[in-house]
Amino acid sequence: AAAATAPDEDGIRRIDLETIEGALQKKALLYDKAEEHYNIVSALHKSLRGSDPDAALYWLARMLEAGEDPLYVARRMIRFASEDIGNADPHALVVAVAAKEAVEFIGMPEGDLALAQAAIYLATAPKSNAVYRAYEKAKQDVLSKTAPPVPLHIRNAPTRLMNELGFGKGYKYPHEYDDALVEQDYLPAALRGRIYYEPTDRGYEAKIKARLERWRAILTERRRKTK
Template sequence: MRPRRLEDFAGQDHLLGPGRVLSGLLARGRLPSLILWGPPGCGKTTLARLLARAVNAHFVTLSAVLSGVKDLRQVIDEARGRLDAGEGPTVLFVDEIHRFNKAQQDAFLPHVESGLVTLVGATTENPSFEIIAPLLSRCRVLVLKPLPEEVLERILDQALSDPERGLGRLELELTPEARRVLVRQADGDARALLNCLETAAELAVGRRAEGRGARITLEVVEEAVQHKALRYDKAGEEHFNLISAFHKSLRGSDPDAALYWMARMLAAGEDPRYIARRMIRFASEDVGNADPAALRVALDAHEAYTVLGSPEGELALAQAALYLATAPKSNAAYTALGAAQADARKHGSLPVPLHIRNAPTRLMKELGYGEGYRYAHDDPDALVPQEYFPPQLRGRVYYHPTNRGHERTIRERLEKWRRLLARKRHPGA
């Protein structure tokens, strides 16, 4: 069911619509080297074929999974031969180009730069992380999007009606409920849609002896679909997108969205312990002392999952996520640590003031270690006006508690202590 003409290509209007980047390039009759970045089944391979045809170029494919530098040399030699024979340019399509290592990607550089081949690489991974910078700088990166439901429905109708390449000769009936499930389960992936449709058609026809006028019902589709893994790669960008959505939903105090993103990750096969570790981090970074119990809740959830495993332990993760999402928020500990670390880097190894050093030996006492130190518990308030910073950092304040949750109590306590210390430092003031 691959489109044979560029005008029949479904979706990606942001690239192919009037006045858009690809339509503009093709109107000028030129095709630069490209990296097509998008999820599975969005049309990367088909688009590459149609682009090569639009500029009258010879189309050659390599798979980064199955090919190596030797295969590339052969393609280059053949491209040079065609050019010498006046047979026109070559478009080299490399599927899953991110799977080539650095040395293999380096091998493309001279041929792309010389224009001997026009490289079109397809990848499901973020090119910024997976494609070497010299090659990336010589290509235009085009982002392809998952196909929206209306485009998937159009592809579905074409497959059902086309008598030559599709299922038109079978006169299949697709119920509205079955259509909705097929489109929804495809999750923006046209290949997955057509595979599921083909399986459902085989099941429907097999259940009807004469093989014509078969009916694809919801029951048939559910049997055909079985289970489709959500689009996810634990080492790729979608992994970071989902954990980012989860973290930001917790931070934004939205328990429902947090549960949804957690469920998405669990359904896609994410390690639940990773989710638990991120919640432990979140408890300190975004809740902090506004609710000191949050860290204990996150740690307990991690331990509970370790003991119970899936699916029972996932409930402990959900409980922790709900607690963290609905807890008062403060990043005061996070910002305080960052400010202290910045001073530590900036000022280097400032010496510890002598009066707060231990003096376990006679020599150290003679050198003034511990001299003048005031023991806080000897004071009725357990509070003495004593400097604990190096002189260069005197008066620094890193921790600024909020007025939220338990930090309100901490803030009030610190303000009280500071007033009391000021009076002790300046009794007559």
């Protein structure tokens, strides 16, 4: 760039952005590690969440062509797969992790298509934040309450003394029951009946929801018959 610039009256070759762009034959993109960086990251995330593959590709290209670390982009996609898709399409997490591994394996610029493929998949997958909401509720219970002891019947009992103390006593092995289902409490007594995970009706999660409802109906019917 300096060689292509004529010296001024003081004999100094002055280089500006236009000169650099001309030398590189590539437009310099506005992208820094401060506010604009996070604006574009936000735009990518919201485009994926909004199921717009075209917008997602645009913001992905803005990041990569401006020199963003491709592994940072991959990490954001992995988080997105769990936070905004979850069990509506469990394969989304596999795709996002595979894109990260592809970038690590073949590097850039060849890895850009692996990220683009993942972005399209994530944008067009069914959406659910049920996993995110479930974990936040469980975390809130953990952080806001004193830690209750593990119920005796589901404690580990590797020694005779622990057996004598009642560790593991009364545990019902699900595989010995029809449908591998048995009436049994797994949460501490203070949290008995607490429901964290509430699946949606979207994608594969609809099947999970139906399965959980069927299991609960089976257990309810068994309780009714034993009364």
